[in-house]
Amino acid sequence: MSADLGALLAKHGRVLTTAESCTGGGVATAITDVAGSSAWLDRAFVPYSNAATIEILGVQASTLEAHGPVSEPVVIEMV
Template sequence: MAGALKARGATVTTAESCTGGWIAKAITDIAGSSAWFERGFVTYSNEAKSQMIGVSEATLRDNGAVSEPVVVEMAIGALRAARADYAISVSGVAGPDGGSVEKPVGTVWFGVASVSGQG
């Protein structure tokens, strides 16, 4: 990924909930990542998702934070806020509490977005 982004002059951003910045940390552990990593958003709370990257309160209310619609909005919102070329988002139920029958502990959704609309 690093080589392809650098060759294209493209950048990537992250929007993370349950991982708390771990993806951004893993990316910045790669030598030279400053050439293609724009920034990371840690949006652990619903308020942070709305305020920092524009996730709709209605989407959060109707689907819950751990859902496909939310990670899609997270990726698109991060893409716009960072003005990056690609975005990766994640939200999940890390546990040990907080799970439900519909969304048990370990449920994780990932989202990806690009300015071209193609991954």
């Protein structure tokens, strides 16, 4: 799947940035296992703690407190 994603991104001249937490970098690992992924993976963020999620991704502390770190409202604030 990662290789297909890379081919699609390259075809359209796009790059990818990811943000993941509870997966602990698993998504980034799957992507970087593909030879040549540095051409289309721009960066990957893995803020595991709530403090890092607030600092790096700009999620509001109140959203984390109200909904927990693994929730749709938190994902919406990440983008």
